[in-house]
Amino acid sequence: MKIAILGGGLAGCATAFKCKEAGLEPDLYEAGPGLAGGASGNDTGSYSPRFSALRGPESDFYSAAYFLALKQFEHFDYIDWNPCGALHLITDEKKDRQLRRTAANWGWGADHMRLLDREEASKVANMELQRAALYLPHSGTVSPRKLCAAYANGISSYFNRPIDSLEEIDADVIVLACGPAVSHFAPELPLTPVRGQVTEIRATERSARLSCSISYEGYVTPAKEGVHTVGATFQPSVDSTLSDTEDDLENISKLKEALPQLQDEFEVVSHRAAVRASSRDRFPIVGPLTDRPGLYVTTGHGSYGLLSTLMAAELLADMILDRPYCLPNSVTKILSPERFKPKQDR
Ligand SMILES: Cc1cc2nc3c(=O)[nH]c(=O)nc-3n(C[C@H](O)[C@H](O)[C@H](O)COP(=O)(O)OP(=O)(O)OC[C@H]3O[C@@H](n4cnc5c(N)ncnc54)[C@H](O)[C@@H]3O)c2cc1C
Structure with a gap:
């Protein structure tokens, strides 16, 4: 299966990492000259979940994301994890x-x-x-910039490759992980x-x-x-x-x-x-864009991308490989791009 990931920030690099972990060989296309040129380029970031008063799908997502990230950070050497x-x-x-x-x-x-x-x-x-x-x-704290490099280690990455049209890419699966630029490909999403x-x-x-x-x-x-x-x-x-x-x-x-x-x-x-x-609801958008088979999205990570992007990546790998999902239905539903469609069109 040929997989192309658009965007070399935390969302794209984490997705590439989880796909590779699952035995796939993704290609990563980045508009800029290197990884982490966008929101993910800070030297130091602070990771904590987005708190909510009640327990529900949102808190379940951030709880799972937090513990997944802790487990993962431990395995990387050069991410300035503190x-x-x-x-x-x-x-x-x-x-x-x-x-x-x-x-x-x-x-x-x-x-x-x-x-x-x-x-x-x-x-x-x-x-x-x-x-x-x-x-x-x-x-x-952890370095988002270095975390991108750790995730993308060993991934075929193509820089200075701003993708304008999906027709430019020959792949069975395309993952849109290009932050706010996802709007260019999916203008219907409220970003x-x-x-x-x-x-x-x-x-x-x-x-x-x-x-x-x-x-x-x-x-x-x-x-x-x-x-x-x-x-x-x-x-x-x-x-x-x-x-x-x-x-x-x-x-x-x-x-x-x-x-x-x-x-x-x-x-x-x-x-x-x-x-x-x-x-619009301040929650990440993760899942398939059903209007086009093989097209997935991971964006809307707001101010919590250090945690949410890895969890999103694990879920996307499950979806792409048709494995049982790592998150319950209640959570995948509120992440899904479908949530923004009028009820009769879902
Ligand atoms: C100032 C600031 C401080 C933050 N602090 C924290 C923090 O402390 N903790 C935390 O958890 N989060 C923090 N965040 C949020 C976190 O950085 C984001 O949630 C995360 O970086 C989002 O990652 P991303 O990959 O979705 O987007 P980005 O990192 O923006 O990556 C998108 C990539 O896609 C590329 N791209 C765009 N269009 C195309 C195209 N057409 N073709 C190919 N590539 C394309 C861009 O060049 C970019 O590299 C902060 C954000 C900012 C701005």
Whole structure:
């Protein structure tokens, strides 16, 4: 079976990896000069599930994705994986309700997810915090850019190959994994570009003490080689990849608001802007596009692609090979592109 994957970001590379693991030999086509030129190109990212108050297909997807990713990261050597733990700060009443219900309803053991009061959270962070938090001891940081390289190791990859028409490709199966550009091939899918920027700041004496990843209305990672990654701005319907200093100021000001201990003058070391793909219901779009046999999609990974793309890849490999699915029907249904079709057309 000839398989072509369009896009060399996390979604495309993870799909290629899972196909290869299943004994297939996919070809990967990337518009840019190398892997991870789009949203997946940051040096450091923070991985945690997208929380929801209730347990349901969404939480089941992110739970499965989280544990699959943990198992996989362990096997890669050069992805800068740091399972340093993540604290999700309870910043207001809404977050308080949501995270308390997540902890109560998701069914994770306390060794994987637990609520900490302010003192306990401060101990974990190695820094005084003003808030209680939901703690995921095995969450942390990884390099998305290096993860793409690890997934695509040994995959036939073709660079500077922007595919304009599917007729250009001779394959039995085509997987659209090109982020927001999936709209070019499947304009019926409700995808929105969401621009975002991360800012890398030089660690100060105080900030260097931070020992885990912290999430609030943004996130900060512990210093790696003296540099923290602070992210990320969120601008729906903007598709510019130009970095700007206003976004740096926004990232730093949110950091200072969340961690009042850190009122330091931070030196910006670098910044990078890119465009996420977000679906109308903010959930990934994964599965066959039924209008054309052999055509599949994986996109809409929003701000959670470090976890969701690998799980999506495993599911696509099952679908392509006609194996029993790794996820229950309740989950595959809410991932399916079909969910956006009017009921009578499904
Ligand atoms: C600033 C920022 C910070 C983020 N931080 C985090 C984080 O901390 N944790 C987390 O989990 N997620 C984070 N995300 C989200 C995560 O990066 C995305 O969910 C993920 O990268 C999406 O991967 P993708 O492969 O779908 O898209 P992309 O990485 O954008 O890959 C799509 C690829 O397709 C290629 N392409 C486009 N058109 C064509 C074509 N016609 N033919 C061939 N190739 C084509 C593009 O060049 C690109 O390389 C962040 C995103 C941004 C923007």
